Amino acid sequence: MAFLPQTVLLLRGVIYSFIRTYTIPFLPREQTVRSAVECVGIGLHSGAPVSLRILPASPGTGIVFRRTDLEGFEIEAVSRNVARVSYATSLMKKGVLISTTEHLLSAFIGTGIDNAVVELDNLELPILDGSARPFVEMIQKAGVRKQRRPRKYLKICRELELRDGNKFIAVYPADSYSVSYSINFPHPLIGKETFRVELSNGSYLRNIAAARTFGSRQDERAMRDMGLIRGASRENCIVLTRDGIENGPLRFADEFVRHKVLDLVGDLALLGKQILGNVVADRAGHAMHTALVSRILRDKTLWEEVTHPEREEAPYLEGDRQTAARSSA
Numbered sequence: 267m268a269f270l271p272q273t274v275l276l277l278r279g280v281i282y283s284f285i286r287t288y289t290i291p292f293l294p295r296e297q298t299v300r301s302a303v304e305c306v307g308i309g310l311h312s313g314a315p316v317s318l319r320i321l322p323a324s325p326g327t328g329i330v331f332r333r334t335d336l337e338g339f340e341i342e343a344v345s346r347n348v349a350r351v352s353y354a355t356s357l358m359k360k361g362v363l364i365s366t367t368e369h370l371l372s373a374f375i376g377t378g379i380d381n382a383v384v385e386l387d388n389l390e391l392p393i394l395d396g397s398a399r400p401f402v403e404m405i406q407k408a409g410v411r412k413q414r415r416p417r418k419y420l421k422i423c424r425e426l427e428l429r430d431g432n433k434f435i436a437v438y439p440a441d442s443y444s445v446s447y448s449i450n451f452p453h454p455l456i457g458k459e460t461f462r463v464e465l466s467n468g469s470y471l472r473n474i475a476a477a478r479t480f481g482s483r484q485d486e487r488a489m490r491d492m493g494l495i496r497g498a499s500r501e502n503c504i505v506l507t508r509d510g511i512e513n514g515p516l517r518f519a520d521e522f523v524r525h526k527v528l529d530l531v532g533d534l535a536l537l538g539k540q541i542l543g544n545v546v547a548d549r550a551g552h553a554m555h556t557a558l559v560s561r562i563l564r565d566k567t568l569w570e571e572v573t574h575p576e577r578e579e580a581p582y583l584e585g586d587r588q589t590a591a592r593s594s595a
Contacts, residue, residue, distance in 0.1 A: 292442075292574045296380040296417045298322045300409030305400065307392025310366055310479070310503070311354060313496030316388035318370075320404060323381035325415035328538055329374060331357065331364045335387040343371055345536045345559045353494055355533055355552050365390040368552070372532030373401035375540060376470030378410065380417060396478035396502040397517075398528055402471060416573045422543030426568055428558055435554045437562065440544040447527045448548040453482075454509050459523035465531060474531070476517050477524035480504035483512065530555050537562065542572070 304319040323330065329343035341347055341359040349358030354366040370391055374382065376398065394400040427436040446462040463469055481495065481503055489495045504521065505512040518524055530547060533555035541562075547554070562568055 292419075293378050293417055294574045296325050296413045296415045297378050297410050298324075298327075298381040298413060299379060299405060300411040303404045303408035305392060305394065305404060307394050308497040309388065309390030310393035310396075310497050311494045312365070312388070312390045314388050314390060316386055316390060316392050318392055319385040320408060321383040321385065322411065323383050325381060325413040327381040327383070329371065329379075329381070329535070330383050331367070332383055332385045333362060333364070333387070333389075334385050336362060340383075343367065343536060344538050345556070345563050348536060348556050348560075352552065353489075355529075355536075355556060363389045366393065367391060368529050368532030369393075369398045370401050370532070371535035372528050373398040373405060373475065375465070375531050375535050376475055377402055377405045379405060381413070393479075393497060393502045396480075396504070397476050397525070398474070398532075399476045402475045418539055418571045418573055420537055420539040420541045420543075420562075420569050421572045422541060422562075422569050424568055426558070426561060426565075428554060428561065430554060432548075433550050433554055434546075434548040435550040435558050436546045437541070437558065438544040438546070441542060443541055444544045445527050445530055446544070446546045447523055447530060447550075449523045449526055450549055451522065453506055455506070455511065456522050459520045461520055461523045461527055463527060470531070473518075474524055474528050477521045477528050478502075478504050478517065479525055480506060480522055482506045484508065526550075534559060539571070541569075543569075 299320055299322050302319055302321045304317065306315070306317045308315055331341045331343060333339045333341075339362050341357050341362060341364050343357065347357040347359050348355065349363060350356040355368045356363055356365040357367055358364070364386070370384065422437050422439045425436060425438045428434070443465045444463065445465060446460065448458065448460040449456070450458045463473060481489075481498065483505055486495065500513040504516070526547075529552065530545065530550070533552060534541065534545065536556065536559045
């Protein structure tokens with residue numbers, strides 16, 4: 267998530283544009299974590315302490331959140347359970363809430379995890395360092411186990427475009443999963459940034475996972491008055507001043523737009539399957555991300571389920587562990 271408003275205006279002379287492309291292989295079978303792994307932290311918006319544990323799950327389970335403080339009540343990470351989508355993505359079922367799910371869901375997609383149970387003892391996932399990298403490291407620590415069930419991809423067959431004022435998001439037919447994201451913030455360190463990446467497994471760890479959420483010191487009081495960012499600090503987000511950063515340096519020159527890609531990947535995980543399609547977003551945000559998910563699932567003429575044949579796969583978790591670690595400041 268990010269809590270800095272975007273704009274269509276550009277600061278004079280301040281336009282940053284970064285475009286990269288990376289390619290990564292497919293996985294033919296579903297995967298889960300090999301063993302349980304856990305962490306503790308605080309929620310970004312609630313400020314509440316929370317313990318989180320990731321457990322292995324059977325083939326076909328998908329991602330399921332379990333509130334251990336509410337007698338093990340479970341909420342599936344699917345579109346029908348989406349509740350609130352403003353400064354984070356939340357799920358709700360029968361009045362039970364799970365908040366700020368996008369970073370962990372993004373890490374599951376990036377590491378190729380299809381099935382897992384996520385236990386937590388409060389309503390909001392821990393923000394940790396503001397990126398998906400700590401969750402990726404947890405999954406690496408647990409290990410990844412291949413399962414017998416073939417992985418089903420949701421292959422886009424025809425385009426879908428959504429607009430809301432100057433905001434835009436679309437998905438187009440493609441034989442791989444790619445994301446192109448543009449942002450436009452009225453800040454001298456951001457301005458206009460664009461980032462494009464092919465997403466199936468390994469590239470995520472090198473180029474997306476470590477990108478942190480960000481917000482403005484000028485907006486802090488108003489957002490806290492709204493009951494938001496009560497757990498935000500210099501340790502878990504990039505803090506922008508009027509003309510700089512309080513807690514630099516950046517992990518990437520274009521870390522801001524990379525984090526928006528991270529959020530989008532997490533929100534699109536609510537499809538329940540990884541897609542084969544080209545997703546293009548411009549100043550979109552969580553509400554438009556999840557609206558795209560809902561529209562795709564509602565219109566079955568837009569997609570078909572496909573599998574990929576078994577083939578030799580290049581390892582990516584162990585091989586990219588050091589690369590992901592080197593992305594830090």
